[in-house]
Amino acid sequence: MAHSPMTPGVVAGRLEHEALSKNFADLHPPLDAHEAQVAADRCYFCYDAPCMEACPTSIDIPLFIRQILTGTPEAAGKTILDQNILGGMCARVCPTETLCEEVCVRETAEGEPVQIGRLQRFATDTLMWQGPQPYTRAAPTGKRVAVVGAGPAGLACAHRLAMYGHDVTLYDAREKAGGLNEFGIASYKSVDDFASREVEWLMGIGGIELKLGAALGNSLHLSQISEDYDAVFLGIGLVDTNDLGIEGEGLEGVEDAVDFIAKLRQSHNLRNLPIGRRVVVIGGGMTAIDAATQAKLLGAEEVTLVYRRGQDKMPASEYEQDLAASKGVHIVCNAAPVKITGGNHVEGIEFAYTDDNAKPLDETFTLPADQVFKAIGQTLGDGHGLEIDGRKIAVSGAGRTTRPGIWAGGDCAAGGDDLTVTAVAEGRDAAEDIHASLMG
Amino acid sequence: MADLKTTFAGITSPNPFWLASAPPTDKEYNVRRAFEAGWGGVVWKTLGEEGPPVVNVNGPRYGAIWGADRRLLGLNNIELITDRPLETNLEEIKRVKADYPDRAVVVSLMVPLDEDAWRKILDRVGETGADGVELNFGCPHGMAERGMGSAVGQVPEYVGQITEWVKKHSDLPCIVKLTPNITDITKPALAAKQGGADAVSMINTINSITSVNLDEMCPEPMIDGYGTHGGYCGPAVKPIAMNMVAEVARNAETRGIPISAIGGITTWRDAAEFMSLGAGNAQVCTAAMTYGFKIVQEMISGLNQWMDQKGYATTSEFIGRAVPRVTDWQHLNLDYVTKAEINEDLCIKCGRCYAACEDTSHQAIEMGPDRTFSVKDDECVACNLCVNVCPVEGCITMRRLKPGEVDQRTGMTIPAEDDKRTWLEHPNNPDGDPLTCISRGQ
Structure with missing residues (x-):
């Protein structure tokens, strides 16, 4: 049976192929x-x-x-x-x-x-697209470096190290390299499988051995690799997500926004991807915006993004907010979730209005919801015994952790914005520092 | 509303905007469209002597240079004079003139250096009812190799001789079109005047190669693997043309001969500038070839508005008004001192002024915290480069130091305004008169 945005519940195929491909086309088509x-x-x-x-x-x-x-x-x-x-x-x-x-x-x-x-x-x-990358490797140094995490930081670090002639082993927990480039970006920002094509192009320099499905604490142990390699770079990102810590969080239909975004990016047929009729996204950052916008583009009838502070404090840029609004996302500010209601499956979510300090006030309202996406931040999770600064791995200089021989960069390391470009800068700079210290 | 009606060398037209002798005036169809669009006159594309028509290349005739956003700044061409039969052109000229009696129709001519050839063609032109003739002594390509065009214009004796023949065999007003491919434009202008010309027009196109095809290693436009120099025109040549107009307008011997200005005139302002330097009217080609005939509407409305704002009732009231202000370097006031000033409110902090001054000039601009740019008066020589490279008009201006102020760079106290010193009175001038050389502690 054909579904539409009005079909109750969480169902796939709310929009036809044509509408979906238009919705998920390149946000900024290339300049000729x-x-x-x-x-x-x-x-x-x-x-x-x-x-x-x-x-x-x-x-x-x-x-x-x-x-x-x-x-x-x-x-x-x-x-x-x-x-x-x-x-x-x-x-x-x-x-x-x-x-x-x-x-x-x-x-x-x-x-x-x-x-x-x-x-x-x-x-x-x-x-x-003209051909192989223009970079070549220097003479082999005989040094071996482990780079853990094949996201932007790890890829940038690995490439720079390979260029200097070091042998790099690049580990990643997932089944595919790319990190958030591959799993964490709104689809309309990176179409035509660009992320994996870029990784393939980057790996073309040679000297980088990719080992997938290997996560720290799983098959990899920091103490072991720091012994096996001359240096280690950690670009492991933020693996855990924050919980709301409210009643009803375990109901069906309450999901992490990052999982939804990853699923969407890996989907080969968006018509098979289920989405709620009424979707509520909680959070005010890029993840929240990307999840809300894409939920709308998938065919949800109503998408509401709820942020607990004022609009001026929203981490997502004005441009991103406007983009979401232009696609039909309803943005509500100064409201915090109090409880999620429903039987087995989520049916609604109650919010309290908040003051300027995000402190809940007495007045509340309830939004009906078939699906709730949580996007209130990600955390490092296990620190693998490294010193922590705030909630991330403590680093000094070009990503040096407090353990000699171990560097860190990207979202998992303290300091800097959680942006792809910042991760690239940190990975690159750590590679320079690793190179300098190895070649001393 | 100002009166744009102009009489030039005895030829009247409803406005001073004429289309120059060039492809836009090669035939009746184009000229009728031009007159319908509002052009005051045309100089019909150059006619040659009777016989087999001229042959043009069948590959590209134009080369170009572009500015921002591919705006056409300069065009060069290797097209020759009209390649249509003389009879056809004459019939068309006659018909057009009859239908547009109030517009100026001047016929451009180019025949060999032979009195009889000139007499013959003048007789034919005389039958058309045209208002005048323009002698093409300017085309720098093709025809020059056959002893015509600029080959004539570069030899003042030939210019004078042919002008005399033309005046002898025709009563029509005679405009001599000069080539800029010469060291001193006043020489052929004087020859034309002495030959009896009623006016000169300038400038014809400039010898040029606009670009080289780096794959074929050949100049453009490329004809089967070879290129040749062409005649350069368009906005890029305007400064060169204006100087030549001004030189003829202010030279003691050539002063007074009517000048029809040609060279990159694109807007009403360009025309007003040429006319202020002594031109009696303005001929246009490249701008029309780039944008079509409709541009004349802007030229007419713009000139009208400006004349009204300035209180000029007729064009004759401002023609030549700037000529007395054109002088030689040696007469410039060396005690006139200005300093650049940067308006911080208008500044967009691009730093181009800084790069220009620091890298290539006098290190007179300081870059402060938050990209605040300021002028160091003790280093600024007032060269104006910062003004010219600044993308924001009016952001950097030059302030004149008042009498009594001290130039922080030289330590000189600015003298009273009537107490000025040119190079002729300057103490550093070895040829200067010691009595007039006053030292001001520089």
Whole structure:
């Protein structure tokens, strides 16, 4: 029987293929050569450019845009990848509106920044699809490094180490490399299996042995690998999610948003993916926004995102909030969940209004729900005996943990924003530090 | 509303905007469209002598350079004079002129250096009712190799000789079109004047290679693997053309001869600038070829608005008004001192002024915390480069130091405004008159 957004419960196939493929098409279609020329023309080639300062990987943005403008997008791609080997993914997922494009002087001048993200994609796509990557390995050093976690931090670290001639073993707990690039990004930001194609391209440098299905504490033990290898880099991300800690959290239909996003990314046929008629997402970050928007795009009739603080405090950028709203997501601020109701399956969720400090007030309201996605943050989980700073692995300098020979970077390490681009920067910088300490 | 009616070399037109002799004026169809669009006049594309028509290349005729967003800045061409039969052109000229009696129809001519050839063609043109003739002594390609065009324009004696023949065999007003491919434009202009020309028009196109195809290792436009220099025109040539117009307008010997301005005129403002430098009207080609004939509407409305704002009732009231302000370097006031000033409210913090000054000039701009840029008065020589590279118009301006203020760079106290010193009075001038050389402690 055909389903529609109005079909009660959690069902698959609310929308037809055509609608689904339109909904999950590239959010920012690639620029063609002419569009890239026009967009590149707007760059003022600033001195000591603010955009470059704002980029966690310090890509020389004015230079790569000038290289596009002068008809050498391949050179532009190289300028980007020299600093950020995952420049292709970052071009797609970076919140440019709060990084490079926010500080673009043309944003100051006209409220319309140079389209740095899309130009970066034009350059990296041009270079990456032209053939093998332009980097080669240095003479073998005989040193072996274990990189745990094949997400953005681990991939960047592994590539840089391989380039310097070290032999790298890259471990990942999942059945596929890529980390959050593969499992944690809204589908319309990375279409056509880009994440895995990028990993394949990156691995083309050689010298990186990929071992999947190997997680720390499972088949891997930190004490063992730190003995077996000359150095260890941990880019293990945040594996646990926070609980709401309220009644009814165990009901059917209450799920972690990250699991939903991962399932959606790995789905080959979105018509087979069940989604509720009424979906409530709890949280105010990128995970919450991505889950809510995609639930709507999958065909949910009503999607409400509820955040416990004011809209101005919402971690998701204004651009992302607008995107969700434009797709039909209803955003409610200053409300915290009190309890989840239902029999076996969730039927509704009760919220209390909150004050400016997110403290619940007496007045409450209830939203009917067939599905609740929790997106209130992720945690490191097991610290594997390493010193912890706050809730993450303590690091100093370029990702040095307190244990000699072990480095960490990306979301699992303290400091920095939990962004793909920050993870890449930390992985790269740790690789430089590892190289320096190994070659002493 | 200002009156745009213009009389140039005895030829009247409802506005000063004429289409220059070029592809847009090669035939009746185009010229009728131009007149319908509002152009004040045309110079019909150059006619040659009777006989087998000229043959053009059948590959690309134009090369180009572009600015931001592929805006066409310069065009060059290797097209020759009209390649249509003389008879056809003459019939069309006659019909068009009859239908548009209020518009100027001037016929451009180019025949060999032979009095009889000129007499013959002038007789034919005389029968068309055209308002005047323009002698094409400018085309730098193709025809020049056959001893015509710029080959004539580069030899003042030939210019004078042909002008004399033309005046002898025709009563029509005679405009001599000059080539810029020469060291001193006043020489052929003077020859034309002495030959009896009623006016000169300038500039014809400039010898140029616009680009090289780096795959084929050949200049563009490429004809079967070879390229040749073409005639350069469009916005890029305007500064060169304006200087030549000004030189002829202010030179003691050529002063007073009417000048029809040609060279990159794209907007009403370009035309107003040329006319302020002494041009009596404005001829346009590249802008029309880029945007079509409709641009004349903006030229007419723009010139009208500006004249109204300035209180000029007719074009003659501002033609040549800027000529007295064109002088030689040696007469510039060396005691005029300005300093750059950056308006922080308008600044978008791109730092281009800083890069330009720090890397290539006088290290007179400081980059402070939060990308705040300020001028160091003790280093600023007032070169204006920061103003020119700043993307925000009006953000950086030049402030003139008042009398009594001290130039922090030189220590000089600015003298009273009437107490100015040019190079001729400057103490560093070895040829200067010691009596007029006053030292101000520089």
